[in-house]
Amino acid sequence: MIKRKHLMSGVRFIAIAISVLTTTLYSQKPASPAGDMAPETFQDIQVLKDVPADQLPIVMHYFSAALGRPCSGCHQTDRATGVINYPADSNGKKTARAMIKLVQTVNAGDFGAKINCATCHQGHGQPAGLQPATLMTFDQILQTNTQQAGAALRAISPPTDRAAGPGGAAPGGRGQPAGPPADDVLKKYLDALGPATSNLQSRVMIGTLTNRMAQAMSFSISQKGQMYLETVQTPEPQIIGFNGTAGWSKTGSKVSGLSGFLLDSALRGADMQLATEIKAKYPTLQSTRRTQMTLTPGATPIDVNILRGTSGPVTEQFYFEANTGLLVRRVTRTATPLNGALTETTDYSDFRAEGGVMTPHKIVRTNWSTLDTLTVSRVTVNGSLDDASFQRPK
Ligand code: HEC
Ligand code: HEC
16 A cells, blocks of 8 residues: 555645545435534534534645644544444544644633644654754755645735736735736736647647656546646556546546535646736736745746736736746645644746647645655647546446
8 A cells, every 4th residue: 555655746646535535424314504614514523623524624625734634644444344434433534633622722721822633743744843954855845845836825925005906017025026016927928828829729748757766657638628637657657637627536446526616627638728816716816016036946037027916715826037027936825713724835847839839748636645756748729639538427
């Protein structure tokens, strides 16, 4: 099991493991009426009483991320059937309940600080404490960059100059100059991509995915309109699909539904039409500031303009290289009810024209469990793709 897990791309493994478990779980229950709180929908909620029922899954994903363990790390698995019994008590659940109270107490108190599980756990079951100073590996630096990008996201306070309005230039934070208005940044982006962008009907990218264990496997990403299909050739092929309405995942021969945060997360790869959809997705898109950053350690810093959009619990920051106008980084932060957040970063580089559109040939995806580098070797634009391939397999 351990061996196979390591062969998979991290996020896919966790996403699929979780989706299998959550579908099994939620399919046993009638859908909760909108507005229900967790204790009304679930069987044994003792501390998360003020969390809306539909927010409980994301709290659980956050626990998994913050402690670096799967659902079964806290919940008991029935030895005979292999099925997880979520309502049953377990030592992990008992400890976690005490920890939730700890976090709630600190956050409600007058300490001038807000904490969450990751404040102490940092992705480990046992908080690691003070680490010995070491030289950082390339991997660690990339991880740190992601964390810093997350921190930067939090540090940028909402603009106080309301007069700037949506899409207007906002004052820069932390001594940085204000960036150009959002519309200018987007126009430059569209120009940089090329006029063929609006004609993109479909796109297939194939290449090699290298995970954090430095294992390489082939991948393909197909997009047609709103439909999406991503395949990673681990020993058991892992597929994530979206037919425009519903998401699904397939590991080996096992198929399950994909929805909520996990589907949103999977569809961050569906960025073929991002440039034209960004405004519809974030009507209040704001330019925040111009700053400098390095995408890879040791590289010359580049000037970037940052646009920030918020929709519900999701805040996205788009980093555009000031010089070329291209999107080089996207940081997505999903807030969870316990003051914790799940941060995902995608970096784009090695742009080349494909079908008249500048297309990244190196894509690095980072989150709490994953560091996947996708090296694109071939791109097919506007080829014919059968709609049936995006449908959930039988
Ligand atoms: C860090 C430990 C921890 C992890 C990891 C964790 N959970 Fe939980 N889970 C809990 C605790 C604690 C409760 C009970 C909360 C309470 O009493 O308020 C709970 C409750 C639940 C419930 C409600 C059960 C009921 O009917 O009362 C479900 C469903 C659930 N978890 C699913 C999951 C899923 C799915 C995952 C993986 C994505 C997961 N959990 C990961 C600690 C955890
Ligand atoms: C102030 C720091 C701190 C915070 C915040 C914190 N924890 Fe912990 N947690 C610890 C420490 C320290 C331990 C180890 C306790 C021990 O084993 O002695 C621990 C242990 C645990 C364990 C048992 C792990 C094991 O392997 O036995 C679970 C489960 C857990 N924490 C869940 C959570 C959850 C869920 C949150 C957020 C709601 C959280 N913790 C927030 C400090 C913290």
